[in-house]
Amino acid sequence: MIHIHDLHKRFGHLEVLKGVDFHVEPSEVVVVIGPSGSGKSTLLRCINHLEVPTKGEVVVDGIPLTSAENINRVRAEVGMVFQRFNLFPHMRVVDNITLAPIRVRGLSPEEAGERARVLLDKVGLGDKIRAWPDQLSGGQQQRVAIARALAMQPKVMLFDEATSALDPEMTKEVLGVMKDLAREGMTMVVVTHEMGFAREVGHRVLFMDDGRVVEEGVPGQIFDAPVHERTRAFLSKVL
């Protein structure tokens, strides 16, 4: 579903990604962990070209991210959830969710509205359809953001530290929605500091440090028997 080869990203003199190879199969849940500044968010943002790679190739669902047209096509197939929700504050919840399906997919307002209702029920916010974003708690806003991304019926969902701005109780409700999604077979790439989630839900865990993938494997192997010294050092600090 996602194929990344020899990905480099440089911000000025700072090289954030130093040659990353990365593949994700359909219905796979890949969790990316690592210390701050290791390049995991940048890797995620290169998948839908919110960051333009300095070098390397990215292919999503058979579409290479080369032309502007391809990039918009890929973005429509790839849902993204941000650390800071990024809901549109001037629109009601329903309009947040229906905007892109109407304007990009060409759905009628009725179809898009119906889809929004179904998705809001799914994330447990069916009664908030007419609310404004600032009337919702952080956890509720993030669940609306997930519904907004799902409304495009994406083939892949990217989660960029989706629970880092939330308190533990809200974290739980958002992780619950993400677990349901994984169970339904959604292809997911999750950057997170939630090691419990990585172990329980991830099919594969990648440990990144200093712009490279240091180690990858099934959660049991990474968490219980890490091979690499840097993986061990990192896990001993966070577990």
Added chain:
Amino acid sequence: MVPGFFGLDMDLTLLDAVDSEFLGLNLSLILRSFPLLLQGSLITIEITALSVGFGLIIGMFVGIGRLAHNPVARILSGIYVNFLRGTPLLVQIFIIYFLLPIALGQRVDPFVAAVTACSINSGAYIAEIFRAGIQSIDKGQMEAGRSLGMSWSLTMRTVILPQAFRRIVPPLGNEFIAMLKDSSLVSVIGFEELTRRGQLIISTTYGTFEIWFSVAVIYLVLTFSISRLVKYLERRLTPG
């Protein structure tokens, strides 16, 4: 009898017969001139509203141009803003007034010249207001729009600009007030707005202080009312 400035014949000399003075000011001259000055102030409001209205359209495109990816759009809009903010409006009015007839090959009404000059000038200031308003919107908003597959311009129109509009109401109000005062400069090309009308009345009545004080008070009432109106709009537009 003095000849009327705009069809109204007024016998202002009669005023001398009325004995009504306050602090050495001829009160009846003020009262008699007031309707004429009020008419002038309507014209001042008209030219200001038109100029800021056209300036808003110019400013939106130039302001977005300043932030565009396209280097040509960025450079051209940068030149526009810097040239118009870096030269006096008075000079711009003269340039437009004398250039426009040559460019168009026909006589140009002072009203057209005045509105053209003020709109072009106001457009530059409003462009900067737009640029700042757009830049004040969190970057995550554009990223969220793009990540949903929406193009840059679609995200700009549906997500960024509606939020930016609310933030630019207060500085836009300030620009309106500034333009209201600066529009007095078009009196130099003989366009009869409030200031010019005051000058004309003085030239026939010699009531220098009476008229200039009246003119100042009218400007003050106008700018004060507008600043209150802007404050009200600001409260109405605050979300939540």
